Amino acid sequence: MPRGHARTLAQALRGLHDRLAKLPTEGGLSNARQELRWLQDHAAQIPTRTSGHNSACPANSPRSYLHRIRRRNTETSCHPAKMNHSHQPLSMPDILDLRPHQYRWLRRAVFERVHHRKPLQYILGTQPFGDLIDVLVRSPTLIPRWETEEWVMQLIRWLNQLSKTSDEQSSNSASSPLRILDLCTGSGCIALQLAAGLKTRSAQIIGVDIAPTAYQLALDNLAHNRTCLCNSVSFLLADVLSSDLHLLLKPHWPINDSAGSGLDIPADMVVVNPPYVSAMEHTTLLPEVGLWEDRRALVPQTLHPNPGAPHGDNDGLSFYAQLIPQLVRQGIVRPAGQTATNTKLLKLTPDSNLPAIPKLVMETGGNHQTRPIVEYLLQAGFSQVGVWQDLAGHDRVIFGW
Numbered sequence: 001m002p003r004g005h006a007r008t009l010a011q012a013l014r015g016l017h018d019r020l021a022k023l024p025t026e027g028g029l030s031n032a033r034q035e036l037r038w039l040q041d042h043a044a045q046i047p048t049r050t051s052g053h054n055s056a057c058p059a060n061s062p063r064s065y066l067h068r069i070r071r072r073n074t075e076t077s078c079h080p081a082k083m084n085h086s087h088q089p090l091s092m093p094d095i096l097d098l099r100p101h102q103y104r105w106l107r108r109a110v111f112e113r114v115h116h117r118k119p120l121q122y123i124l125g126t127q128p129f130g131d132l133i134d135v136l137v138r139s140p141t142l143i144p145r146w147e148t149e150e151w152v153m154q155l156i157r158w159l160n161q162l163s164k165t166s167d168e169q170s171s172n173s174a175s176s177p178l179r180i181l182d183l184c185t186g187s188g189c190i191a192l193q194l195a196a197g198l199k200t201r202s203a204q205i206i207g208v209d210i211a212p213t214a215y216q217l218a219l220d221n222l223a224h225n226r227t228c229l230c231n232s233v234s235f236l237l238a239d240v241l242s243s244d245l246h247l248l249l250k251p252h253w254p255i256n257d258s259a260g261s262g263l264d265i266p267a268d269m270v271v272v273n274p275p276y277v278s279a280m281e282h283t284t285l286l287p288e289v290g291l292w293e294d295r296r297a298l299v300p301q302t303l304h305p306n307p308g309a310p311h312g313d314n315d316g317l318s319f320y321a322q323l324i325p326q327l328v329r330q331g332i333v334r335p336a337g338q339t340a341t342n343t344k345l346l347k348l349t350p351d352s353n354l355p356a357i358p359k360l361v362m363e364t365g366g367n368h369q370t371r372p373i374v375e376y377l378l379q380a381g382f383s384q385v386g387v388w389q390d391l392a393g394h395d396r397v398i399f400g401w
């Protein structure tokens with residue numbers, strides 16, 4: 001590359017860096033620097049023959065340079081407990097390595113990031129998640145969050161441990177696969193990670209979403225991650241609140257009709273990361289979220305089934321209030337039994353042992369939602385409830401047995 005061009009490029013890139021650094025992102029200056037580095041790494045991977053118009057990851061291999069760089073950086077930057085502020089500014093050799101078409105891509109990417117507040121993941125087209133090759137991401141489908149990744153990985157450790165213990169205790173090794181339902185599946189990240197992390201052929205997983213864009217993305221993610229899955233996954237397009245889930249699941253989960261009732265189709269476990277942001281809170285979200293991610297993925301579109309509920313509709317709780325009794329009424333989930341009086345909330349930590357496979361696992365919006373959701377569970381007949389806090393110390397998942 002001619003020296004004159006390299007110098008202009010370096011000056012311009014410093015300008016981009018300054019602009020990105022002024023963006024009011026959560027992690028401040030060091031976060032902005034890292035974002036620019038990821039964009040730059042991405043730009044450097046764009047092959048010479050393409051003009052760089054494709055925002056998808058240019059190297060999909062799990063061992064690709066880009067993947068390794070991004071995973072390392074995600075782990076150190078996104079988790080609040082692991083935030084690392086010691087990153088160096090961009091170095092000249094990186095800048096000088098870019099080809100003109102790569103630099104043009106970078107300029108456009110920074111423009112979209114800074115002026116349109118497009119989330120980095122939508123620009124790069126991917127987000128690392130657990131053991132998956134990558135989760136493909138496209139607006140407006142929700143970008144998988146680190147909080148979700150954290151509890152899904154923990155759930156897999158617990159389930160594999162429970163399965164090991166039951167294998168050791170039972171001489172009958174041919175136990176039937178767990179039927180797992182991932183409601184509000186979005187990109188499919190939870191369903192796919194469960195399929196990748198659970199013991200081989202120990203689960204049959206179905207993900208359901210209402211949004212055609214999410215459904216298509218989940219199918220794309222299924223194809224993209226196929227090589228790392230060791231359990232079956234399928235996706236369905238449906239509104240989980242207004243569908244007869246029995247009818248929906250019947251073709252996929254043959255009826256276990258030993259009693260001749262023709263009604264038996266329960267899931268062993270339902271996981272769900274539903275919309276849980278209140279309409280008021282939605283108005284305060286960063287543009288990266290509010291402008292680019294589907295409102296329906298964030299704010300429940302349903303009215304609270306009980307108009308006299310103490311929390312009304314403005315608390316992001318109406319999805320739980322409707323879904324929990326519906327799952328029980330339709331027989332999709334069978335709570336363990338009678339609610340004990342004075343049921344204690346089990347505080348789950350990485351060292352805890354799960355008492356059994358949870359029937360219902362729900363991501364929540366934080367501590368303020370814990371009590372009402374626990375109430376819904378107890379009212380629906382769950383006999384034991386548990387809560388898991390994320391790395392930032394917020395109640396993040398409620399379990400029901």
Ligand SMILES: C[S@@+](CC[C@H](N)C(=O)[O-])C[C@H]1O[C@@H](n2cnc3c(N)ncnc32)[C@H](O)[C@@H]1O
Binds near residue numbers: 209275294298
């Ligand atoms: C918070 S996102 C979760 C996405 C994904 N599971 C994750 O953890 O990244 C909620 C998802 O629920 C879907 N959704 C909202 N209402 C729904 C409904 N009534 N039935 C099915 N899916 C719904 C949205 O389209 C969105 O993809």
